[in-house]
Amino acid sequence: MSRKFTPKVLTGNRLLQGDVVWMASDGTWTERMAAARLFLEAEDAQAALDQAEKNQQDQIVGAYLADASPGGAGPEPTHFREAFRRRGPSNYAHGKQAEGTHV
Amino acid sequence: MYKYNHFDEAFVRERVAQFRAQVERRIEGALTEDEFKPLRLMNGLYLQLHAYMLRVAIPYGTLASRQMRQLAYIAERWDKGYGHFTTRQNIQYNWPKLRDVPDMLAALADVEMHAIQTSGNTIRNVTADHFAGAAADEIADPRPVAELLRQWSTDHPEFQFLPRKFKIAITGSPNDRAVTKAHDIGLRMVRNDAGEAGFEVIVGGGLGRTPMVGKVIRPFLPAADLLPYVEAIVSVYNVLGRRDNKYKARIKITVHENGIDTIRDRVEERFRELRAEFSGQDQDLLAEIEAAFAPPAFRNAPLDGYTLAYDKDPVFRSWVDTNVAAHRQANYAIVSISLKSHGKTPGDATADQMRVMADLAEKYGHDELRISHEQNVILPHVHKSDLPQIHAELLAAGLGTANVGLISDIIACPGMDYCALATARSIPIAQEISTRFDELKLEHEIGALKIKISGCINACGHHHVGHIGILGLDRAGVENYQITLGGDGTETAAIGERAGPGFSADEIVPAVERLVYAYLDLRADPEETFLQSYRRLGAAPYKAALYPETKANAA
Numbered sequence: 174m175s176r177k178f179t180p181k182v183l184t185g186n187r188l189l190q191g192d193v194v195w196m197a198s199d200g201t202w203t204e205r206m207a208a209a210r211l212f213l214e215a216e217d218a219q220a221a222l223d224q225a226e227k228n229q230q231d232q233i234v235g236a237y238l239a240d241a242s243p244g245g246a247g248p249e250p251t252h253f254r255e256a257f258r259r260r261g262p263s264n265y266a267h268g269k270q271a272e273g274t275h276v
Numbered sequence: 277m278y279k280y281n282h283f284d285e286a287f288v289r290e291r292v293a294q295f296r297a298q299v300e301r302r303i304e305g306a307l308t309e310d311e312f313k314p315l316r317l318m319n320g321l322y323l324q325l326h327a328y329m330l331r332v333a334i335p336y337g338t339l340a341s342r343q344m345r346q347l348a349y350i351a352e353r354w355d356k357g358y359g360h361f362t363t364r365q366n367i368q369y370n371w372p373k374l375r376d377v378p379d380m381l382a383a384l385a386d387v388e389m390h391a392i393q394t395s396g397n398t399i400r401n402v403t404a405d406h407f408a409g410a411a412a413d414e415i416a417d418p419r420p421v422a423e424l425l426r427q428w429s430t431d432h433p434e435f436q437f438l439p440r441k442f443k444i445a446i447t448g449s450p451n452d453r454a455v456t457k458a459h460d461i462g463l464r465m466v467r468n469d470a471g472e473a474g475f476e477v478i479v480g481g482g483l484g485r486t487p488m489v490g491k492v493i494r495p496f497l498p499a500a501d502l503l504p505y506v507e508a509i510v511s512v513y514n515v516l517g518r519r520d521n522k523y524k525a526r527i528k529i530t531v532h533e534n535g536i537d538t539i540r541d542r543v544e545e546r547f548r549e550l551r552a553e554f555s556g557q558d559q560d561l562l563a564e565i566e567a568a569f570a571p572p573a574f575r576n577a578p579l580d581g582y583t584l585a586y587d588k589d590p591v592f593r594s595w596v597d598t599n600v601a602a603h604r605q606a607n608y609a610i611v612s613i614s615l616k617s618h619g620k621t622p623g624d625a626t627a628d629q630m631r632v633m634a635d636l637a638e639k640y641g642h643d644e645l646r647i648s649h650e651q652n653v654i655l656p657h658v659h660k661s662d663l664p665q666i667h668a669e670l671l672a673a674g675l676g677t678a679n680v681g682l683i684s685d686i687i688a689c690p691g692m693d694y695c696a697l698a699t700a701r702s703i704p705i706a707q708e709i710s711t712r713f714d715e716l717k718l719e720h721e722i723g724a725l726k727i728k729i730s731g732c733i734n735a736c737g738h739h740h741v742g743h744i745g746i747l748g749l750d751r752a753g754v755e756n757y758q759i760t761l762g763g764d765g766t767e768t769a770a771i772g773e774r775a776g777p778g779f780s781a782d783e784i785v786p787a788v789e790r791l792v793y794a795y796l797d798l799r800a801d802p803e804e805t806f807l808q809s810y811r812r813l814g815a816a817p818y819k820a821a822l823y824p825e826t827k828a829n830a831a
Binding site for chain 2 (some may be wrong): 186189190191192193230231234235251252253254257258261262263264265267268269
């Protein structure tokens with residue numbers, strides 16, 4: 174029996190900049206996880222991933238589906254790895270925390 | 277130092293031009309990521325958590341000041357103003373942009389550097405004793421041989437698709453500072469009964485998920501036979517090494533599964549074939565390379581200023597006692613510059629700090645710098661009369677920390693702050709431990725103690741050979757840190773033993789503190805190091821200190 178689907182966001186890194194981005198509801202890529210689309214159905218999530226891998230290679234590298242939960246202001250990470258991706262490293266204020274996009 | 281010849285220069289330039297075209301084709305869409313990824317990895321470009329990462333080789337850890345300045349320039353121009361020196365004697369830039377990478381590689385080529393074979397299933401950057409050519413205990417400088425190996429292994433057509441990556445380390449000293457027993461091939465220079473120099477060849481060492489201490493495959497290999505013998509080992513591995521399972525593909529598993537005797541027989545057989553094909557050209561080349569590594573013109577100068585400073589200035593004295601090692605030349609010394617300032621990221625240097633170190637090397641150090649696998653920078657040839665001035669300039673640049681070999685001189689991999697493979701963070705744990713023991717003002721009292729931290733089982737932070745090793749794991753969605761005890765990366769190499777259940781991020785620093793206080797209570801005298809006390813007493817008293825509640829429950 175397959176495991177029950179848990180909500181996901183589609184994430185990856187921008188091809189040119191390397192920045193972490195998420196797929197937004199309108200199909201564009203956003204720097205802010207809170208603006209990401211939260212997939213509640215496995216089929217939708219998989220279709221979005223397939224589409225990104227097939228048609229958005231010019232924008233995105235390393236796309237994958239990551240667990241997320243619905244927060245008050247938008248999707249939030251459920252695992253610390255994704256929380257670090259949303260914020261940036263802990264030893265310097267680099268990455269999203271420096272750019273103000275870490276929420 | 278070795279100077280690129282026309283062949284080296286043309287080869288490196290051509291690779292830059294090729295990669296520039298590959299990047300363009302990726303951006304234009306002519307190459308998919310699946311097609312591009314192996315090409316970028318061949319040139320040291322990874323994708324990590326937050327950005328790309330460029331890993332640059334520093335062959336056998338040796339740099340001239342102009343190369344260090346170029347690393348500073350690259351950090352400032354195309355990254356965030358710093359670089360991270362690694363346990364593989366490499367430097368990593370954590371924030372390059374794809375379009376800039378060909379320019380970064382071109383800037384490296386300008387100073388005879390590259391990022392070739394810093395990734396992939398090839399022979400990686402050959403590492404060497406960071407005191408090479410300077411150490412008082414050395415038979416001979418191992419770097420000419422390391423350079424010969426670099427030239428032989430670079431783009432070697434037979435060895436571009438090995439079962440897995442392949443790492444060679446070399447030392448010219450009986451005191452092993454290059455962790456040769458934890459490499460795919462370890463080479464230790466030794467003398468035979470006739471007094472001739474050769475190599476003890478060690479094979480099948482490695483850390484990672486299946487840590488193993490390397491085994492001696494040849495107790496004495498005449499120096500002139502080195503290249504055909506190493507080629508024979510890699511050749512046998514290329515045939516026997518497993519390609520069906522990534523986790524069983526390293527030569528340590530090949531040696532383990534086939535047995536060292538079988539491997540030795542096959543290698544000797546292949547060696548006989550290969551030896552006959554070597555015309556001696558490799559030895560002519562080696563002689564040329566050796567000339568490039570001739571020792572610098574050492575000078576004589578009075579030591580009065582040094583002696584006076586040592587007697588009068590306790591801060592200088594502490595730094596000399598901790599960070600300065602014996603040089604083969606009387607009145608000279610080897611300076612280890614600590615990149616482990618308390619509370620800072622192990623192995624990181626800012627562009628300004630790189631320039632200060634380059635200037636010091638140029639002014640006082642015969643223009644040489646080394647990167648150690650312990651993530652520090654070495655000035656290998658310093659006249660003792662210059663030590664007070666060097667110390668003053670290092671202090672002013674935030675590089676004067678007197679902690680080499682002590683508890684805050686921690687190896688830490690980038691961990692989950694950067695690395696896509698990591699299961700937990702390493703850097704903040706190192707920062708907290710060094711901050712805590714600096715507050716306690718205990719580290720000189722504690723003495724020699726190596727803490728090594730890895731953020732996953734791949735063990736880039738060498739935790740298996742730390743006296744205290746820390747391994748960061750993901751336990752049910754929470755960072756968890758497992759302690760190993762009694763590891764040793766030197767000539768008396770040992771894999772640390774797991775102490776017991778792991779600790780949370782909040783618990784790990786107090787746990788280390790309990791271990792250290794237990795050691796201070798348990799040691800026979802202040803001369804007995806942590807590792808010696810562990811070997812004398814075994815794990816039991818240290819486990820009791822780590823898990824006091826277990827002891828209480830059992831009582």
